[in-house]
Amino acid sequence: MDKQKIILEKIKEWGASEVGFSYLGDVLPESLQDLKYGISVLIKLSDRIINEIDDKPTYTYFHHYRSVNTLIDQITLKTVLLLEKWGYNALAVPASQSIKELGEYRGLFQHKTAATMAGLGWIGKNGLLVTEKYGPRVRLGTVLTDFELEPGTPISESKCGECNLCVTSCPAMALHGRLWEAGIDRKEIVDAHACSEYMNKNFKHIGRGSVCGICIRVCPYGIKI
Ligand code: SF4
Ligand code: SF4
Structure with missing residues (x-):
């Protein structure tokens, strides 16, 4: 079996709902240019827990959010160890990270950028990755590597259309209603x-x-009837 297929199967076995592959050479900062390929790990959030959110988060959602981040970090760490065993360089971008020096609320590299370039979804008017299957009810992780991967087809346009539900529901009025590209x-x-x-x-x-x-x-993309 080829190595990319092994990675895909292993990551799914470790608990990921979806896996995507991308070429990131055109969007990575200089400091990460030695690791031009991205592996996106997507975990679906619990519908039951998300459906309980009304005008505020729940304690259970907060716990769930952190548990899923931990699972993502474990999966991306295992992926890095596997790639290193094969002789490649790899780096796991933490699931949730804010590095002050990089500007407002930014991590080492944007998981959402890697995920759109892997074809997993688009950026909604809520600023989150939105997938056809789970809407924005997902959390993401990313592994950067020099292992040459066959990338997916990038998504470069929003499918939010005329919908504005997240914009009008945001109590902070933090969403501008702009369609992503x-x-x-x-x-x-x-x-x-x-x-x-x-x-x-x-x-x-x-x-x-x-x-x-x-x-x-x-988000209607995440609400299952
Ligand atoms: S953008 Fe608005 S609705 Fe979304 S997390 Fe922030 S405050 Fe909440
Ligand atoms: S609620 Fe509507 S506008 Fe907001 S992300 Fe979902 S589809 Fe897009």
Whole structure:
């Protein structure tokens, strides 16, 4: 079996709902240019838990959010160890990370960029990855590697259309209602500062001010009838 297929099967066996492969050479910062290929790990969130979110997050959602992040970090670590065993270089981007030096609420590399380039979904008006199958009810991880992968077909256009549900539901009025296209700055879609401020002010007692979930719960792509 070829190595890419082994990676795909292993990651699914370890618990991922979807796996995507991408070429990131055109979008990586200089410091990561030695690892031009991306492996996106997607975990679907629990419908029961997301459906319980109303005008605020729940304690259970906060726990779930952190559990899924831990699972993602374990899967991406295992993937790195497998790639290193085969003699390749690889780096797991933490599931949830905010590096002050990189600017507002940014991690080492944007999971969502890798996921759109792998063809897993588009960026919704909520600023989150939206997939056909699960809507935005997903969490993401990314492994960067120098192992040459066959990439998926990138998605470069939004499928939100006229929908505005997340925009009108956001209590922080942090969403601008702008349709995403590849390359657009996140600031055009979401005011990350307003979102974070609102969560810190209103949900500190529930999720330490780091989760909300309203714009995830309302998305029709994620609501199963
Ligand atoms: S997480 Fe909450 S506050 Fe932030 S954009 Fe979504 S709905 Fe608005
Ligand atoms: S709620 Fe509507 S506008 Fe918002 S991400 Fe989902 S489909 Fe897009």
